[in-house]
Amino acid sequence: MKPAVNAFPMPDKVESALGRVQSYWQSLRRGENDIPFSDDVDPSRVPELEDQMMLVTVFENPERFRFETVGTHILRYYGVSLPGKFSDEVEERPPFDSFTQQCTATVAQRAPTHYRFETSGLNTGYARILLPTWGDGHVMMLLGAVARL
Incomplete structure (x- = not known):
């Protein structure tokens, strides 16, 4: 099932760490391109955020998503190794709801x-870009x- 247009919209202001990742992504765009090329992405160029970042390969027909690299903060939060797994093979729970x-x-x-997933008192709130x-x-x-709230 395809999501509705404007599903998961970007808020006017994102969490600080996510905003810095977005700025890095924007800096990779070439010329008039709306999005950067995959081969330009290198999380090690943003060492202060690398532990919060992930790279996911997109496959077509059928559409699937495979975790390639996942930062250590994300892996600790989730509690299970993810590189090499497809998103439909992992349990949907923080920080991978929806x-x-x-x-x-x-x-x-x-x-x-x-x-953005907010909770009260459970300390599991997070935002993802x-x-x-x-x-x-x-x-x-x-x-x-992923940034914890």
Whole structure:
């Protein structure tokens, strides 16, 4: 099922760490391109945020999303190793609630998306951003980041 247009909209102001990841993504755009090329993304260029970032490969027909790299802060939060797994193979729980749907929306919209999950008293609140990158004529990879609230 395809998400509605403008699913997972970007808020006017994103969480500080996510905003810095988005600024990094924007800095990679070439010329008049709306989104950067996948081969330009290198999380190690943002060492202060690398532990909060992830790279997800996009597959078409059928559409699936595979975790390539996942920062150590995200892995500790989730509690299970993710690199090499597809999003539909992992349990939907913080920080990956509605993750596959957000990936689908990011690819369909070819634009950044945002997800925020707030809780009261459980200390599991977080926000997540997904940013599309281009390669081989389609959205090829997503740059993502998670920030705890």
